Amino acid sequence: MPDPADHERTVREAFTKQASDYAERSVLSDPEKIGRLIRATEPSSKARVLDVATGPGHVAFGFAAVCDEVVGVDITRAPLEIATERNQQRSSANIHFGQADAGNLPFATASFDIVVCRLAFHHLENPSLVLREMARVCRTGGTVAVADIVVSEFPERASYQNRFERLRDPSHVRALQRSELLALVTEQGIEITDVRSGTVVQNVAQWLDLAQTPEPRADTVRKLIEADAKHDLSGTRPFSEDGELYFTHRTAIVVGRRVRSESGTTE
Numbered sequence: 001m002p003d004p005a006d007h008e009r010t011v012r013e014a015f016t017k018q019a020s021d022y023a024e025r026s027v028l029s030d031p032e033k034i035g036r037l038i039r040a041t042e043p044s045s046k047a048r049v050l051d052v053a054t055g056p057g058h059v060a061f062g063f064a065a066v067c068d069e070v071v072g073v074d075i076t077r078a079p080l081e082i083a084t085e086r087n088q089q090r091s092s093a094n095i096h097f098g099q100a101d102a103g104n105l106p107f108a109t110a111s112f113d114i115v116v117c118r119l120a121f122h123h124l125e126n127p128s129l130v131l132r133e134m135a136r137v138c139r140t141g142g143t144v145a146v147a148d149i150v151v152s153e154f155p156e157r158a159s160y161q162n163r164f165e166r167l168r169d170p171s172h173v174r175a176l177q178r179s180e181l182l183a184l185v186t187e188q189g190i191e192i193t194d195v196r197s198g199t200v201v202q203n204v205a206q207w208l209d210l211a212q213t214p215e216p217r218a219d220t221v222r223k224l225i226e227a228d229a230k231h232d233l234s235g236t237r238p239f240s241e242d243g244e245l246y247f248t249h250r251t252a253i254v255v256g257r258r259v260r261s262e263s264g265t266t267e
């Protein structure tokens with residue numbers, strides 16, 4: 001059995017290395033994409049929000065502009081330091097950042113109105129445990145939202161994409177199929193109210209650069225994507241334009257209402 005401490009170390013190494021690039025890249029801080037996620041949760045201005053695996057706080061800052069209070073947690077210190085520094089430059093003091101493992105959230109049961117997690121599920125060894133924690137800290141009737149990349153519903157095509165994603169970034173465990181994500185959310189007593197699909201076109205060179213994938217691994221990834229372009233192997237529809245290689249990430253935002261308490265009774 002793999003040691004969970006090894007994976008935690010891999011995640012910390014990856015996001016310490018990527019912290020400042022991740023904070024700057026517009027593809028990740030795009031206000032339109034963050035706004036779409038926020039609107040999907042229909043937040044009330046009085047809401048207390050938890051952003052799980054907040055990184056440099058892109059989503060947390062977005063919620064803080066429209067909600068009373070936001071807490072952002074992450075397992076990696078480097079992006080949290082960037083988030084904290086940015087927070088200190090703001091005039092309002094309604095965000096708090098802290099270090100925590102998403103699988104063991106240091107918060108009381110039912111202490112948030114909205115619990116959200118973006119672009120982190122594919123880094124988790126146990127997404128079901130994290131969803132259980134997200135549901136636990138959300139009040140009954142509150143909102144849980146997960147946004148992430150999703151892979152093909154066809155297992156071989158899903159494996160092909162997860163293979164090149166893992167080679168690019170060893171902290172990538174497995175992007176889920178949209179149907180798997182919906183099932184995991186439902187299993188935790190969260191009634192799905194909205195599912196939104198999207199796509200993000202990735203420039204392969206920039207995407208490898210963000211993860212700082214070393215050669216020759218980066219070359220293997222490029223070759224896998226080129227083969228995919230020829231033989232349609234993953235559903236990510238790679239293509240070349242002006243000498244640059246691209247592929248398309250599929251994304252899903254899954255939003256639900258927490259309807260079941262920890263004891264399993266419907267409320």
Ligand SMILES: C[S@@+](CC[C@H](N)C(=O)[O-])C[C@H]1O[C@@H](n2cnc3c(N)ncnc32)[C@H](O)[C@@H]1O
Nearest residue numbers: 015053054055058074075076101102118119120
């Ligand atoms: C791709 S970044 C996403 C950051 C942010 N959610 C966003 O959308 O901009 C993934 C983040 O997940 C964090 N992470 C991965 N596993 C975690 C865990 N078990 N607990 C808390 N954070 C975790 C990483 O440290 C990293 O900051």
